[in-house]
Amino acid sequence: MDMxxxxxxxxxxxILSKSTCCIxxxxxxxxxxFGANPTVYELDKLSNGKEMEKALIELLGCKSSVPAVFIGEEFVGGSNEIISLNVRGKLKNLLLKANAIWI
Known part of the structure; x- marks a missing residue:
């Protein structure tokens, strides 16, 4: 979990993902x-990816471990949370607050 x-x-x-995950x-x-340039780690290409995937399953509390998104050093969640933030118009503000994008 620390890693x-x-x-x-x-x-x-x-974004923690897998190279074969369309979501x-x-x-x-x-x-x-939005103009952000996320750092993407594909777990299936990392030597310790399986251990990280197990930690993500615990963190997310579900079977799917990816995508797992961190914004501003905080774990935001998986695809459902990101899409929900976007639909509610809050994703852009979160990216601005994290200095991931600028106006």
């Missing part, structure tokens, strides 16, 4: 659409 949280704090927006790609595209 996951450490990675999540490395830049304003961090992860969609969330990355959504965030890039």
């Amino acid at each position: 996951v949280m450490k990675l999540g704090a490395e830049s304003p927006v961090v 992860s790609h969609s969330i990355e595209t959504l965030i890039r659409g």
Whole structure:
């Protein structure tokens, strides 16, 4: 869990994903659409990816571990949370607050 949280704090927006996950790609595209440049870690390409995936499953509390999104060094959640924030018009403000984008 510590490694996951450490990675999540490395830049304003961090996405933990898998290279074969279309939902992860969609969330990355959504965030890039605001002008942010997220740091993306593909767990299936990391040597300790399986351990990190187990930690994410515990953190998310569900079977799907990716995508896991950190904004402003805080864990925001998975795809449902990011889409919900976007629909409610709050994702942009969160990205601004984290200095991931500028007006």
